[in-house]
Amino acid sequence: MIKRIKIVVIGFGSIGRALAKVIALKRKTINNKYGILIDVVGVVDSKGMALKADGFDEYELLKLCEVPRSGVNLFKPYAYQGVDLDVLYNSTQPDVHIELTPSEYSSGEPGISNIIYAINRGVHVVTANKAPLVLKYREIMSSALSKGVEIRFRATVLGGTPFIDTLMSLRSHDIERIEGILNATSNFILTEMHEKLVDFNEALRMAQALGVAEANPTLDVDGVDAAAKMVIISNILEKPLKIEEIYRESISRVTLRDIIDAVRQGYIIKSITFFDVRGGKASIKIVKIPKSDLFAQINGIMNGVRIRSDATEIVFIGRGGGGIETAHSILDDVISIALHYS
Numbered sequence: 644m645i646k647r648i649k650i651v652v653i654g655f656g657s658i659g660r661a662l663a664k665v666i667a668l669k670r671k672t673i674n675n676k677y678g679i680l681i682d683v684v685g686v687v688d689s690k691g692m693a694l695k696a697d698g699f700d701e702y703e704l705l706k707l708c709e710v711p712r713s714g715v716n717l718f719k720p721y722a723y724q725g726v727d728l729d730v731l732y733n734s735t736q737p738d739v740h741i742e743l744t745p746s747e748y749s750s751g752e753p754g755i756s757n758i759i760y761a762i763n764r765g766v767h768v769v770t771a772n773k774a775p776l777v778l779k780y781r782e783i784m785s786s787a788l789s790k791g792v793e794i795r796f797r798a799t800v801l802g803g804t805p806f807i808d809t810l811m812s813l814r815s816h817d818i819e820r821i822e823g824i825l826n827a828t829s830n831f832i833l834t835e836m837h838e839k840l841v842d843f844n845e846a847l848r849m850a851q852a853l854g855v856a857e858a859n860p861t862l863d864v865d866g867v868d869a870a871a872k873m874v875i876i877s878n879i880l881e882k883p884l885k886i887e888e889i890y891r892e893s894i895s896r897v898t899l900r901d902i903i904d905a906v907r908q909g910y911i912i913k914s915i916t917f918f919d920v921r922g923g924k925a926s927i928k929i930v931k932i933p934k935s936d937l938f939a940q941i942n943g944i945m946n947g948v949r950i951r952s953d954a955t956e957i958v959f960i961g962r963g964g965g966g967i968e969t970a971h972s973i974l975d976d977v978i979s980i981a982l983h984y985s
């Protein structure tokens with residue numbers, strides 16, 4: 644028996660478009676493999692919505708990706724001017740809400756309100772927006788529990804890899820320390836500076852062109868994004884940190900001279916996030932590490948995390964971002980929800 648899963652996508656930037664493309668390419672295969680037919684019934688950006696209650700077909704999903712930024716309200720005949728979640732939900736009756744609005748760490752909006760809205764409507768949530776979890780993790784999880792809906796967020800940390808799932812599965816471990824390269828943009832910038840000897844600003848422009856940087860890239864270079872990821876990790880470990888408690892050093896202060904001096908001495912400069920789980924303290928530091936160190940081999944948009952527990956040490960290396968990789972994480976979360984509830 645085929646199970647239809649209707650999804651609405653809130654936020655249609657690079658990740659939203661990558662998701663639409665991946666669904667267009669894979670929905671038939673997913674249907675054949677799992678008996679689940681994923682229908683995108685609504686797409687929302689800052690100015691409007693495109694709605695189709697019986698789901699956009701593959702061609703329409705690919706055409707949607709061609710609309711200009713903030714232009715889904717031009718996608719005729721499915722266009723709707725303005726954003727109204729009541730209209731979206733009442734006309735499409737979604738099963739899963741995909742929250743892809745940008746992470747905004749002062750208010751957490753519009754992500755927090757959108758997620759709470761979905762939960763109150765009894766709709767499962769998959770989010771790549773980190774801010775709601777950073778600011779309201781407990782509140783969101785307890786509301787979801789009371790409404791019997793799932794919140795999945797694999798895309799928020801090491802976005803292109805199943806890191807969150809692995810961390811959650813270490814139920815018998817007493818995790819003592821987590822450290823790693825958690826921000827793809829910063830790691831890419833530092834790698835470019837080492838390998839091509841370009842300065843910080845030029846490397847930042849290259850990172851933005853790749854589409855991996857946040858809408859506001861100071862969140863990446865100043866360590867806010869990495870701190871946000873560590874806050875999410877800390878909540879999973881039930882040792883919750885607040886983002887403002889995490890000491891941060893910005894890579895914008897790293898000069899080419901620093902890099903050349905470090906390399907001459909046999910070191911590489913990296914931005915590493917440390918979490919002493921037992922001590923309840925985390926920090927993001929610009930450090931010089933030996934070229935032979937494992938983290939020195941993790942370059943470009945790759946991320947790496949070392950988990951130390953009372954039982955073992957695990958190193959996790961994978962894509963930290965990228966539209967297609969992150970879209971697969973989101974889609975995997977949707978499929979998990981669909982399998983769980985079918």
Ligand code: HSE
Pocket residue numbers: 799801802825826827828829855856857863868963964965
């Ligand atoms: N801007 C983020 C990064 C994207 O560079 O790591 C993935 O979370």
